[in-house]
Amino acid sequence: MRILAAFDKCKGSLSAREICSLAKDVISSRSSLDHVQTMPLTDGGEGFADLLTNAKDGSFHSVFAKDSRGREKEVKIGIISSADIDPDLQEFINLPCPGNIAVIEMSSIAGLADLMEEERNPWLTSTFGVGQLLKHCDKYEVSLILLGIGGSSTNDMGVGALSSLGVKFIDGDDLPVSFPSPETWSNIKEISTNSLSTLPPIRIACDVSNQLLGKGGATYQFGLQKGLCPDRKQEMEEEMLQMSASLARAFQKPLSFREQEGSGAAGGIGYGLSLAFDTSFVSGFSLISKWFNLEEAVKESDLILTGEGRFDRTSLYGKGPFEIIRMASNYGKNIILLAGSVESEAVKECKIKFPNIEVVSFGNDQLSLNENLARAPEFFSNELLKQLSNY
Numbered sequence: 001m002r003i004l005a006a007f008d009k010c011k012g013s014l015s016a017r018e019i020c021s022l023a024k025d026v027i028s029s030r031s032s033l034d035h036v037q038t039m040p041l042t043d044g045g046e047g048f049a050d051l052l053t054n055a056k057d058g059s060f061h062s063v064f065a066k067d068s069r070g071r072e073k074e075v076k077i078g079i080i081s082s083a084d085i086d087p088d089l090q091e092f093i094n095l096p097c098p099g100n101i102a103v104i105e106m107s108s109i110a111g112l113a114d115l116m117e118e119e120r121n122p123w124l125t126s127t128f129g130v131g132q133l134l135k136h137c138d139k140y141e142v143s144l145i146l147l148g149i150g151g152s153s154t155n156d157m158g159v160g161a162l163s164s165l166g167v168k169f170i171d172g173d174d175l176p177v178s179f180p181s182p183e184t185w186s187n188i189k190e191i192s193t194n195s196l197s198t199l200p201p202i203r204i205a206c207d208v209s210n211q212l213l214g215k216g217g218a219t220y221q222f223g224l225q226k227g228l229c230p231d232r233k234q235e236m237e238e239e240m241l242q243m244s245a246s247l248a249r250a251f252q253k254p255l256s257f258r259e260q261e262g263s264g265a266a267g268g269i270g271y272g273l274s275l276a277f278d279t280s281f282v283s284g285f286s287l288i289s290k291w292f293n294l295e296e297a298v299k300e301s302d303l304i305l306t307g308e309g310r311f312d313r314t315s316l317y318g319k320g321p322f323e324i325i326r327m328a329s330n331y332g333k334n335i336i337l338l339a340g341s342v343e344s345e346a347v348k349e350c351k352i353k354f355p356n357i358e359v360v361s362f363g364n365d366q367l368s369l370n371e372n373l374a375r376a377p378e379f380f381s382n383e384l385l386k387q388l389s390n391y
Contacts, residue, residue, distance in 0.1 A: 001391065003027055004301040006039040006294070008320045009046055010309035010340050011113065011151075013376035016040035016047050022377055023305055026384045037301070039292055041320035044205040044284045045150025046113065049105040052146065052291060053078030056085065058103070063136045065129035066164075068110040068153045069119060070179050077133055078103035079140050089290050093203050093282060099143030104133050106266060107151035112226060115153055120227030122236070125153045126160030126181040127269055135165055135197055145202045148284070149266035153226055155218055155236065156182055157244060158272025165199070165276070167250075168192040182236060185243050191250035199277045205284040207318035210264035212271050213241060218264040226267070244271065251275040285323040295327060303391060304328040304335045305384070311359065312343035316350065329354045336387050338362050340376060360387060 005023035009016045020038035027036045042048045053060060058080035067073045080101045082090065095101070107113070109129035112120065130147075137145055154160070159180050163169055169177040170190040177184050210216050219228070219237045228236060248255050253275045257263065262281040263271040273279045289295060298304060306321040315322050321337060328335050335357040337350075342361045351357060362383035363372045372379070 001033070001303060002035045002037075002301045003303045003305060004037050004039065004297050005305045006041055006297075006320075006324050007306055008041040008043060008308040010376055010380075012309070013340070013373040014380070016042060016051070019307075019380065022381055023384060026381050027388065030385065030388055037297055039294060039297060041288060041306075041324070042148065042284075043150040043207060043320060044148030045105070045107045046111070047105075048148030048150070048205070049076065049078045049103045049108065052103050053080060055291060056080045058084070061140070063133055065109050065132035065136075066179070067114060067129055068125035068127070069115065070126070070128070073109060073129070075108040075133070077136065079142070082143065092286070092290055093144065093146065094201070094280070095144055096201055097143050100140050102137040102140065102142045102145045104130075104145060104147050106130055106147060106149045106269070109133060110154050111151050112153040113151060120153060122153070122155035122223060122226045122228050122267065123183040123232075124181050125156070125226070126179055127154050127156055127158050127267070128160035128164045128179055130158070130269065131161030131164030134161065134199055134202070137200065142200050144200055146205060146287075147202055148205045149269060150284075152266040152269070154269070155223055155226060155228070155240075155267035156180070157212070157218075157240065157247065157268035158270070159185070159243065159247070161269060162272050162276060165197045166195040167276070168195065182239050182243075185239050188243075188246075191246055193250055193276070196276060201278040201280075202273055204262065204270050204273070204279065204281045205287050206262045206265045206270065206281050207284040207320070208265035209261040209318070211261065212244060212258040212263040212268045213237065216264070218268045221264065222267070240268070244268075247272060247275055283318070285318060285320050288320065289323075289327075294324075298324070298328050298333065299331055301333065304333050305338070306335065307338040309340045310342070311337060311339035311346055313346045313349075316346060322350070325350065325354055325357055329356060332356070334391075336360070338380065338383060338387070340372065341365075358387065
């Protein structure tokens with residue numbers, strides 16, 4: 001039997017690469033007759049630069065930049081030659097000309113997972129370091145930047161990134177705000193774009209369609225998971241409303257940029273960058289699918305294994321495992337989705353649309369979250385072996 005194992009990460013326990021490797025080990029222990037192909041997934045967060053760069057035999061380059069709380073951190077960016085990119089993939093990312101492609105992972109420098117619980121506060125976090133990584137690309141003759149924005153800790157619309165890229169944010173005392181975060185915005189009286197750096201086109205890999213503002217926007221949809229106090233949501237929304245308008249005026253762009261699909265992802269970084277640079281969004285799943293020739297792998301397989309840390313209603317809106325399910329169902333494939341935890345309503349909706357799927361949780365609801373995370377490899381392996389006994 002030909003089996004495709006295409007998993008996203010289980011946040012806090014297993015990377016996408018680790019869970020795919022576990023699946024392969026379990027399948028191999030069961031039968032030597034099964035052929036297994038692994039394909040780690042990424043939502044633009046953890047593993048984005050590593051997976052894409054390694055797949056095209058690219059190189060990694062170390063960069064020192066400030067994390068979302070202003071501390072120096074060493075991270076890596078990937079550099080890939082456009083000559084190693086298939087023509088249809090070049091067309092998909094709208095490559096403007098031959099040259100190098102930089103692959104940058106926002107979460108590597110401004111990731112939520114890097115912060116302790118008590119440090120998670122979107123009033124104080126900034127994308128300053130993301131701008132530093134973008135600026136560093138001028139050393140490598142880059143003709144395009146691929147930016148993955150999953151797993152971020154910020155809600156600053158890219159103001160921090162713009163600051164490190166030359167935009168001046170001046171306070172009431174005519175002094176520059178050196179590390180702008182939403183907490184400092186009320187002090188900003190002037191924005192100057194005269195010293196803005198030059199960047200090649202940016203393609204943001206994103207599967208979130210939320211607009212910047214409103215109940216479905218950055219603050220209301222994602223603020224709480226980044227540490228925002230519930231009773232300060234409206235206050236943050238009002239700051240976003242005012243600063244987004246100030247940025248639009250500074251760059252002489254229409255306020256309609258706030259209504260772009262995806263402008264609310266990752267705290268609105270795409271909004272800020274799109275005002276200043278040639279920036280557009282690409283489907284993260286479509287990018288991964290084309291990068292790894294995923295559809296062909298699905299067509300050639302008899303059984304599809306996929307999953308993530310938690311399968312809930314948000315999974316039904318463009319996340320990798322759900323898109324795998326959709327693709328596999330188009331070819332009539334049997335599918336098993338394994339997640340650490342599952343939401344019953346999401347499972348019900350998924351099975352109505354795709355009856356050829358089994359959705360199972362490998363977590364133990366009698367144990368604490370910390371113990372489930374610590375024992376995730378064990379629980380995943382046992383549940384997968386149990387599910388495979390039906391095939």
